[in-house]
Amino acid sequence: MYHNLRPKWERNDFTAEDLIYSKPGKSIKFITEEDQVNQPILTMGSVHTICSSLRAWSPNDYTNTETTLADACTLSIRQAISPSPEEVSLAGYVVTRREDDYSYEDPIRLDVEFEDTAKSETPVTQDIYDLYKECAADNWDGYGAKRISVGAYLEAMKLAELIPSELPLPEVSPEPCGDIAFEWYKGKRFLLVLSVEGNNTINYAGLFGSTNRIYGSEYFSDELPPSVLKMIKRLFL
Amino acid sequence: MEELVSPSEPTARFITQRSYYRSSDKTVKHNAYMPNKNGETSIYRTTGITDSEIYKIGQKYVREKIGRSIKGHAEIVTSEIIKHELAVKADPSPHPRHANIIDWPEDKTKQRIIAVELADKALLHLIPHNLSGSSI
Numbered sequence: 001m002y003h004n005l006r007p008k009w010e011r012n013d014f015t016a017e018d019l020i021y022s023k024p025g026k027s028i029k030f031i032t033e034e035d036q037v038n039q040p041i042l043t044m045g046s047v048h049t050i051c052s053s054l055r056a057w058s059p060n061d062y063t064n065t066e067t068t069l070a071d072a073c074t075l076s077i078r079q080a081i082s083p084s085p086e087e088v089s090l091a092g093y094v095v096t097r098r099e100d101d102y103s104y105e106d107p108i109r110l111d112v113e114f115e116d117t118a119k120s121e122t123p124v125t126q127d128i129y130d131l132y133k134e135c136a137a138d139n140w141d142g143y144g145a146k147r148i149s150v151g152a153y154l155e156a157m158k159l160a161e162l163i164p165s166e167l168p169l170p171e172v173s174p175e176p177c178g179d180i181a182f183e184w185y186k187g188k189r190f191l192l193v194l195s196v197e198g199n200n201t202i203n204y205a206g207l208f209g210s211t212n213r214i215y216g217s218e219y220f221s222d223e224l225p226p227s228v229l230k231m232i233k234r235l236f237l
Numbered sequence: 238m239e240e241l242v243s244p245s246e247p248t249a250r251f252i253t254q255r256s257y258y259r260s261s262d263k264t265v266k267h268n269a270y271m272p273n274k275n276g277e278t279s280i281y282r283t284t285g286i287t288d289s290e291i292y293k294i295g296q297k298y299v300r301e302k303i304g305r306s307i308k309g310h311a312e313i314v315t316s317e318i319i320k321h322e323l324a325v326k327a328d329p330s331p332h333p334r335h336a337n338i339i340d341w342p343e344d345k346t347k348q349r350i351i352a353v354e355l356a357d358k359a360l361l362h363l364i365p366h367n368l369s370g371s372s373i
Contacts, residue, residue: 131256140301142253143272173256175268176347183266185259189357193267195349205267205350207357215350 006049069119124160127172128153128180135174146178151198155220159196162224167232184235192235194228196220200229201229208235242325242336244316248280249291250359251299252308258327265311265359267352270338280325280337283312286334292364298332309363317358321351 133146134140156172159182163170170182179195192206202225205215218225242248252258257269263356272278283291295307309342317326341348 035314042331109274132257140254142299143279144303146273171259173268174254175349176271177348179345180250181268185261187262188264191357193349193353193355203346205346205353207353213350213354215346217346 040064093156100143105180122160122169124163124169124182125157126174128156128160131158131172131174131180140174141176143176145174145176148174148178148180149198151197152178154179155198155200156182158222159188159194159220161223163232164224168236185230186235190235192231197221206231207237242315244281244314246315246318246325247283247312248308248315248318248325248336249283249295249334249362250278250303252279252305252361252363253299253305256272256309258268258308258311258363263361263362263363265356267349268313269333270355270359271319271348271350272312272341274276274337276339276341278341280338281310281332282327282334282336288362294334296333302331306353307364309361311356311359311361313355318355321354323351343346 009190012184020141020171034081092191132148132153135145138147139145142148158170163182168184170184173181173183177180177197179197185191188206189209192204194204195203200220202218203216203220205213207213218228252265252269254269254311255268258265270278281291281294291310292307295310300307318325318338322340323338325336328335328337341351
């Protein structure tokens, strides 16, 4: 599986010269006109991290996230725009530390195209990709549902990757509020729903028998919260 | 003044998405009942009419609106809805039997657990394959 990421630099002094094909985890290289040096700036992992850590994705939303690209280069993301399910535009500044140790901030715009990024390794991630494409526009259910955001999509992909393989696979589905739900269903009144919307939160709702029900939220960053794992296990183990 | 629907009245929520039910055991999923961005869940009052007549309403007033066939409907009695401190209010447009589930809490986590409870109580009626694409 190959991922096609195509960085495009808006300013003339930052021109990407290559279309990059890289496997997850491999560096993406680009060449600046200034120094003509191949610089590893983003990896699939870091793109994913950037996207996952952004809080909002609509064109008017403002975010401020920094990630270290290499020892001498920092990308500060100010805004993220998702014109389509396959594209994300990241606008911000590249901070470059030159040989004389002065730092320069150059405004950039990085268009990242996600091509086949979700031809995924598990049926769950494939399902997430499919529902994301199906629900990319408002009113996908005919009842006025909100579209699934890029943030929700990326967070759902992250959650899918963190579910221990020994657990039963959940069924994923879109929610009218624009969230993506993971459902573990054992039978009538025995089920757990986890939902993500791209704000570093897992919302949960579950029924555990005729009288027991739970609901609430947990902070979600790079690990599956232990309490959430316990809920899933409670259903099956 | 809009009328509150009687607790004893059965209601139908038309299923417009394959993802709104489980095909494994033909049960309704919670997302079928979650409110839209206006805080409403659109339903139809079904007292005294048959499944076939319910389908006709769905095909006429839901299918035409969304531009694709409906899969069926989820049935639940109004008393099961209002026990969660929701209200069911008649909204006779586009059809005299149309109503909305309203008064959803603003907190989405509360909405979700209520929707889970409603779906658990609901009974799924899928449209037979030979009728699903027709206008009946």
